[in-house]
Amino acid sequence: MNAGPCSNACFTGKLVRLVAYDPEKDTEYMARWNLDSEYQQLLDSGPARLWTPKQMKEWLEKHLDELYGFTIHSIEDDQMIGLIDLGGINWVTGDSWVGIGIGERAYWGKGYGTEAMNLILRFGFEQLNLRRVTLNVFEYNQRAYQSYIKCGFKEEGRMRQWMQRGGERFDLVFMGILREEWETVHAEVLHTASHPLPTG
């Protein structure tokens, strides 16, 4: 196989590019997004909470080392619109968790998150030698669920009535994608992208 270099192109799609975290700048955005409680309830199962940018910066600086994480920037206006991380990696089985949040509402439902996920999956499978990627999504987050299906994730089950919100109970949905599945789905997608997957 004749693989090209993994440079900026690996982290750039048509709509978004992935940019390394900069705790100094990013936490202003992150603190502002957290004021949107719906965003928090789509992202996290813990109680919605508020932190100052300074508290978030301290947290991020402490945990940055464990994360294979990025901020998501829209290419058109170079605005930071969200976050995406691989984490909790089991290096024996090659299994990683992935989490994503699009904090800027104007970019919801337009394919930005889906493309960011495709980029980080490529990084995980091609550079970190992952065998599978795992995620959780809440039953009430249909938009995210559909996006993950588009990326090639398959539902692997649901923990029934695992969470409680507003007095109602919801399932915690598990999804996973194996490397072979990703290769099948993305052989097509990446060929049509601006920076195609090198093939041999």
Add this chain to the structure above:
Amino acid sequence: MNHMPLFESQNLRLTPLDAEKDAQAISLWTYELDIAARLREDQPARPMAAMEVKKIYERWQKEADDSNRQFLFAIRKRETYHTENDTVIGVLRIMHVEWVHGAAYLDLVIGDHEDWQRFAREALDLALRYAFDELSLFRVTAVIAEHNQQASDLFEQARFTLEVRQRQAVYYNRQAWDKLHFGLLRPEWKMQQLAEVSA
């Protein structure tokens, strides 16, 4: 209120985990790598010395004290009058408690195969009574590797539902296995209790 003892059953007792005293016995169980993997969750599994087991327990205990999201017990055979002389046969952890959601994970480790055959169900019943009656949880989850057939059998017998099958998420004995999540809800457990009483 009808009092049912939480910490003893016909053959078993739940006692505090005594890192000092129990670490030696437990370190011998870690040659079964499935057990080692459950003690050392964040790194590849390998057998561990008593000193390492003791450190893990101290860390768990500190987490339990700081976060109030973890509950730890040693499982002992009721052999003598004096609890402290009873043999430790296993460890019970109720962990990652999400108080907002009433959800938690349960990990039942029993070191010896024969002890598992004889006592696993009795230990699980103690664990469930503690989780549902004392912690008032809504649901518990047990995560096991597919190759651990005796654990699958146990949770199926106890009417857990196989809820999640994470494909090829475990590597053991030269091959990839699925990771299985079994769940039991409070109403399901209550129904079983009623059925037992009326039987």
